[in-house]
Amino acid sequence: MTEFERMAQLLLPDIDKTPEYYENLYPARNLSEGARVVRIAPSPTGYLHLGTLFAALVNRITATSTNGIFFTRIEDTDKKREIEGGIEDIIDGLNRFGITIDEGFVSGTTEKGEYGPYQQSKRAEIYQTFVKDLIAKGLAYPCFCTAEELEQVRENQEKNKIRTGYHGEYARHRNITVDEAEKLIREGKSYVIRLKSPGNEENRITFEDGIKGKIEMPENDEDFVLLKSDGIPTYHFAHAVDDHLMHTTHVIRGDEWISSVPKHIQLFRLLGFKAPKYAHVAPIMKLDNGAKRKISKRKDPEAAVRFFAEQGYESENVIEYLMTIAASDFEDWRRANPDASYKTFKFNLKKMSVSGALFDENKLLDVSKNRIARLKSHEVYEKLCDWAKEFDGEFYEILTKNPDFTKSMLAIDRDDSAKPRKDLAKWNEARDFYAYFFNELYENSYELPENIGGADAVEFLNKYLGIYNPSDDRQEWFGRIKELAPTLGFAAETKEYKANPDAYKGSAGDLSTILRIAITGRRNTPDLCSIMQVLGTDECTKRINDAINSIKR
Numbered sequence: 001m002t003e004f005e006r007m008a009q010l011l012l013p014d015i016d017k018t019p020e021y022y023e024n025l026y027p028a029r030n031l032s033e034g035a036r037v038v039r040i041a042p043s044p045t046g047y048l049h050l051g052t053l054f055a056a057l058v059n060r061i062t063a064t065s066t067n068g069i070f071f072t073r074i075e076d077t078d079k080k081r082e083i084e085g086g087i088e089d090i091i092d093g094l095n096r097f098g099i100t101i102d103e104g105f106v107s108g109t110t111e112k113g114e115y116g117p118y119q120q121s122k123r124a125e126i127y128q129t130f131v132k133d134l135i136a137k138g139l140a141y142p143c144f145c146t147a148e149e150l151e152q153v154r155e156n157q158e159k160n161k162i163r164t165g166y167h168g169e170y171a172r173h174r175n176i177t178v179d180e181a182e183k184l185i186r187e188g189k190s191y192v193i194r195l196k197s198p199g200n201e202e203n204r205i206t207f208e209d210g211i212k213g214k215i216e217m218p219e220n221d222e223d224f225v226l227l228k229s230d231g232i233p234t235y236h237f238a239h240a241v242d243d244h245l246m247h248t249t250h251v252i253r254g255d256e257w258i259s260s261v262p263k264h265i266q267l268f269r270l271l272g273f274k275a276p277k278y279a280h281v282a283p284i285m286k287l288d289n290g291a292k293r294k295i296s297k298r299k300d301p302e303a304a305v306r307f308f309a310e311q312g313y314e315s316e317n318v319i320e321y322l323m324t325i326a327a328s329d330f331e332d333w334r335r336a337n338p339d340a341s342y343k344t345f346k347f348n349l350k351k352m353s354v355s356g357a358l359f360d361e362n363k364l365l366d367v368s369k370n371r372i373a374r375l376k377s378h379e380v381y382e383k384l385c386d387w388a389k390e391f392d393g394e395f396y397e398i399l400t401k402n403p404d405f406t407k408s409m410l411a412i413d414r415d416d417s418a419k420p421r422k423d424l425a426k427w428n429e430a431r432d433f434y435a436y437f438f439n440e441l442y443e444n445s446y447e448l449p450e451n452i453g454g455a456d457a458v459e460f461l462n463k464y465l466g467i468y469n470p471s472d473d474r475q476e477w478f479g480r481i482k483e484l485a486p487t488l489g490f491a492a493e494t495k496e497y498k499a500n501p502d503a504y505k506g507s508a509g510d511l512s513t514i515l516r517i518a519i520t521g522r523r524n525t526p527d528l529c530s531i532m533q534v535l536g537t538d539e540c541t542k543r544i545n546d547a548i549n550s551i552k553r
Contacts, residue, residue: 006178008135010185011142011193015125015132022126026115026245035068037249039104041075041239044086048093048305050295050359051254055281056099057322059252061347063102068249072104073242074119077232093305097315115246120238127233130241130271131193131226139198139270140226142191143173144184163201166194171223193227195237197266205262210250210279210349212258220262236263244273252349255280279349282356284325295359302359312387312427317368324367325357368425377411380424384410387427395431398438408534409437413526421526436520437535445521446550449513451506454551457514460488461548464515468544470537477529481515482508518547 001009029037038059042052063070072094074087088108094101103113111118134140143166145153150166157164174196184191203219226237233241243251258280268275285292286300301307308318323330323342328351330342337344372380381403388396399406413421423433435441448457467480482492485508491497497507516528519540525531532540 002136003178004138005136007141007181008132010178010182011135012128012132015128017125017129019130019133022129022245026247029069029247031069032067034066035249036062036066037069037071037247038063038252039071039073039243039246039248040253041073041242042090043075043078043081044090045078045081045083046086046297048090049297050303050305051283052090053093053097053099053305054284054322054325055252055254056094057319058281058326058347058349058352060099061323061326061343061345062250062252062349064343065345065347069102070100071113071115071246072101072106072118073246074105075235075238076119076121077228077235077238079121079232089306096309097305097319099319120242121232123238123242124231124233126245127227127238127241128231131233131237134195134226134270135193139196140193141173141176141196141223142181143171143194143223143225144176144181144189144191145172146190165222166224167197167201167222174223190229192225192229194223195226195267195270197221197223198270199262199266205265207261207265207278209258210252210277211282211352212255212280212354215258215261217259217262220266222263224263236260236267240264240267240271240273243276244268244271248276250277250279252279252281255282282353284359285356286359292356292358294356302361310391310428312391312429313364313368313425314372314383314427317371318364320371321364321367324363325353325359327351328353365425369422372424373414373420373422375414377407377415380410380414381407384427384430388430392428392431398440405437405534409434412530412534423526436522436525437531443521444546444550446517446547448517448551449506449510449523452510452514456488456505458548458551460484460511460514461518461544461551463488465541465544468537468541470533470540472529474527474529477532478508478512481511484508485511515544518544 031037040052040056040059042048060070062068072091076082076087085108087105091101091105091108095107103115104118105111117123131140145166149172153166153170153172154164156162157170171194173194181191197220199219199221201218201221204216205219206214206216209215224236225234227233239251242248261278264278265275283294286295288299295303297303309315320334320342323345327333327345327347329348330345330351333345334342375383381399385396385399388399424430431441435443448454463484464481467484469476469480472480485492488511489505490511491504491507494507494509497504512528513523516525517523519528519532519535535543
């Protein structure tokens with residue numbers, strides 16, 4: 001037994017498996033040529049972040065476009081920062097937004113697939129097996145430095161203007177012997193296991209980033225930690241082992257990880273693995289006083305994906321908007337394929353922004369309005385009720401009290417319209433927008449146009465009650481108002497009024513506005529004839545009389 005093998009046995013005596021055991025346990029995937037195996041590997045240390053959703057979308061559409069696999073893996077090695085329910089929040093959030101998971105955690109408590117467990121805290125023996133092999137080959141060693149000693153080294157390096165880190169002459173235990181290590185262990189000294197890096201910072205490495213292109217960086221020479229003192233790996237080591245055994249072909253992640261690529265490429269090489277292709281996604285940015293910055297968990301409510309659900313953004317619409325950020329050619333494709341699922345879009349990482357796209361809520365609102373306008377009334381009813389049931393219980397009760405009435409309301413200027421109105425972008429706007437249909441929400445307001453006096457409004461409303469016919473269609477309905485207009489000193493046609501404004505008090509359009517205010521309390525609404533038909537004769541008559549009595553006062 002060599003000195004290195006003795007060290008491996010000393011440090012990890014209970015590990016009796018070999019890397020070959022796990023290579024056989026997790027054989028290569030049987031996929032078509034060109035299929036990409038991608039993943040996201042979130043930490044359950046907080047809520048689902050917009051950046052995580054975006055990265056998941058990019059990974060998902062990459063897998064879909066290549067007939068590949070998208071899986072989730074939970075990186076929960078940092079138990080101190082883990083929050084209760086973190087896994088559920090992340091995975092359930094992905095499911096809410098239609099990010100289909102092929103493998104790994106498919107819910108907060110359920111995982112599927114042949115390459116698990118998909119939770120790093122349950123894979124300790126696997127990592128330790130590969131670490132033991134590195135130690136036995138002289139490529140890793142125990143480090144007994146305390147936190148205070150490491151801090152002293154860092155301070156000395158800064159004082160002498162030397163690059164900080166555990167490298168070169170500052171790697172104190174790099175050449176520790178088995179006997180020295182055994183003595184320190186008997187004394188109860190805590191230790192971590194570090195990589196014995198063969199790198200030299202003077203050397204350069206290059207790699208082809210799937211988004212940013214060719215990148216050149218200094219080779220890693222730092223003896224970074226592989227296993228912490230509790231036997232749990234660092235992200236660097238765990239991801240290398242996991243992505244190899246799970247046969248990940250492309251690691252698509254945030255560009256904050258670019259600086260770690262030299263470590264990761266070196267690790268794959270020393271472990272004897274083929275490194276995956278890397279692609280680093282620029283963060284979603286936001287304008288703040290004219291300057292770009294990353295969306296912040298502390299400053300921006302939209303950083304939490306739950307914000308969009310609470311606001312009533314339809315999940316498909318948020319994804320549709322994110323696709324416009326993800327691919328510069330998506331909007332052209334959408335115009336050519338208005339009814340196609342975004343999942344049929346042929347996604348190319350090269351079409352992604354290198355520097356980071358701006359989050360534009362106005363554009364999100366526009367995307368949402370356009371897509372909601374394409375829905376039929378029964379679809380709007382279902383989606384609106386689903387949202388209200390979760391986030392606005394009172395409104396849900398109102399909407400579902402008389403489903404036929406609500407669906408008739410939602411059908412106005414929608415089901416039979418060649419150009420449906422684009423009034424709603426998110427469901428939390430519906431309560432106010434449709435309030436006048438429901439007596440529980442309706443608040444009377446009789447603010448007349450500036451050119452209409454109260455006496456004229458009352459006279460018109462009284463005369464309208466005499467000609468009101470609830471069976472009129474739109475043309476007949478407005479025809480009656482036009483016939484009534486000259487008898488009240490108003491022009492039947494708007495062009496007549498504009499041609500000679502001094503001869504009239506206003507136009508028939510002004511009279512219809514008076515009626516609109518009486519019925520809805522608003523000057524702008526969808527088609528008023530349709531609104532009155534949905535409300536019914538009794539309710540409309542009551543509201544007109546209420547308006548007459550209120551304006552009289």
